[in-house]
Amino acid sequence: MKLEDLGYTNEWEDHRKQLNLDAFDVGRVIAEHKERYIVKNAQKEFDSEIIGNLRYTATSRTDFPAVGDWVAFSQYNDDEALIHAVLPRKTVIERQAVGKKGEKQLIATNIDYAFIVQAVDSDFNINRIERYLTICHSSKVSPIIILNKIDLIEASELKEILHKVNERIKDIPVFTLSNETLEGFEAIKNSILKSKTYCLLGSSGVGKSTLSNLLLNKQIMKTSAISNSTNKGKHTTSHRELLVLENGGIIIDNPGIREVGLTDSSNGIETTFDTITNLSEQCKFKDCTHTTETNCAVIDAVKNGVIDETTYQNFLRMGREKEHFESTVAEKRKKGKAFKKMVKNMKSNHSKYGN
Numbered sequence: 001m002k003l004e005d006l007g008y009t010n011e012w013e014d015h016r017k018q019l020n021l022d023a024f025d026v027g028r029v030i031a032e033h034k035e036r037y038i039v040k041n042a043q044k045e046f047d048s049e050i051i052g053n054l055r056y057t058a059t060s061r062t063d064f065p066a067v068g069d070w071v072a073f074s075q076y077n078d079d080e081a082l083i084h085a086v087l088p089r090k091t092v093i094e095r096q097a098v099g100k101k102g103e104k105q106l107i108a109t110n111i112d113y114a115f116i117v118q119a120v121d122s123d124f125n126i127n128r129i130e131r132y133l134t135i136c137h138s139s140k141v142s143p144i145i146i147l148n149k150i151d152l153i154e155a156s157e158l159k160e161i162l163h164k165v166n167e168r169i170k171d172i173p174v175f176t177l178s179n180e181t182l183e184g185f186e187a188i189k190n191s192i193l194k195s196k197t198y199c200l201l202g203s204s205g206v207g208k209s210t211l212s213n214l215l216l217n218k219q220i221m222k223t224s225a226i227s228n229s230t231n232k233g234k235h236t237t238s239h240r241e242l243l244v245l246e247n248g249g250i251i252i253d254n255p256g257i258r259e260v261g262l263t264d265s266s267n268g269i270e271t272t273f274d275t276i277t278n279l280s281e282q283c284k285f286k287d288c289t290h291t292t293e294t295n296c297a298v299i300d301a302v303k304n305g306v307i308d309e310t311t312y313q314n315f316l317r318m319g320r321e322k323e324h325f326e327s328t329v330a331e332k333r334k335k336g337k338a339f340k341k342m343v344k345n346m347k348s349n350h351s352k353y354g355n
């Protein structure tokens with residue numbers, strides 16, 4: 001195996017040189033568990049942790065390595081290593097941290113393509129597809145839609161679903177699949193590119209694990225415990241979340257990807273709903289919210305049936321969520337500043353009174 005087989009490119013090599021990390025080895029994080037990481041290079045896997053300096057200078061969770069990251073590391077034992085730096089990320093999939101408003105949590109990095117998996121029976125929901133598309137666009141990950149479980153519906157129903165999808169979603173590949181009969185499987189497998197990294201997005205039960213097991217020929221999914229020579233209590237996860245497929249594609253199958261929420265998606269929403277964005281240039285008011293204004297090109301388009309009512313509702317809802325997320329971040333920053341100011345005042349008072 002070569003580093004390239006894990007997805008390494010000249011781009012990262014250039015970064016490594018620019019950052020003066022030549023003295024270190026480079027490897028990819030293939031699993032993470034409680035701040036311990038499995039880092040893989042061309043030769044082997046290392047049970048790793050980050051150096052203190054990286055820990056102390058970290059200002060948020062996103063400064064820590066995540067599955068998919070390229071890291072500069074130094075080996076200190078047969079199979080143990082220290083991570084010194086995370087190389088710049090090409091793409092990032094993140095979500096709002098559970099229970100922590102406004103804080104982001106990395107789910108996986110350096111993913112090239114995301115399979116958005118949806119089951120055509122009970123789970124099928126075009127709004128949800130759009131939601132995942134938004135996440136992909138804001139993460140700079142290229143989406144590919146997979147409509148799974150086609151064995152559970154009639155051909156005519158599938159035709160209808162495909163029609164709906166093609167009407168609402170443009171320029172994105174759509175595959176149909178049955179993990180059960182394997183219809184459509186070869187086409188998906190053959191579309192996978194060597195040394196490119198893929199992930200699977202979608203609700204629970206849509207068939208993501210079944211598909212990745214099929215792609216992996218199953219054997220590789222078996223979890224094998226990492227070396228016993230590592231200290232007790234420091235044991236890392238035994239589950240690899242990044243795996244190389246037989247045909248050279250790389251897959252990240254990661255439980256964190258479930259329930260991916262909407263964080264600040266910069267212009268992700270705008271990309272998915274580019275019709276709406278284009279139209280909004282024709283609105284009478286520059287800051288039109290497309291909700292109650294007169295001479296709003298978007299509302300008119302909805303009335304005339306140019307824009308689907310659900311797409312419009314989705315657009316408004318995501319806009320509200322994005323706003324909410326941004327305001328909680330702003331609030332946190334404000335609180336942080338106020339706290340710092342208070343500390344500073346306290347300190348200067350102390351020095352004034354000679355304490």
Ligand SMILES: Nc1nc2c(ncn2[C@@H]2O[C@H](COP(=O)(O)OP(=O)(O)OP(=O)(O)O)[C@@H](O)[C@H]2O)c(=O)[nH]1
Pocket residue numbers: 148149150151152177178179180181202203204205206207208209210211258
């Ligand atoms: N009929 C049918 N059942 C399928 C198909 N794909 C998966 N299933 C079944 O659907 C159930 C859920 O599949 P999983 O692969 O575990 O779904 P998942 O998306 O990984 O779900 P989580 O692990 O909860 O995220 C299992 O019982 C599968 O056997 C399919 O194409 N057709």
Ligand SMILES: [Zn+2]
Pocket residue numbers: 280283284288289290291293295296297298299
């Ligand atoms: Zn408007």
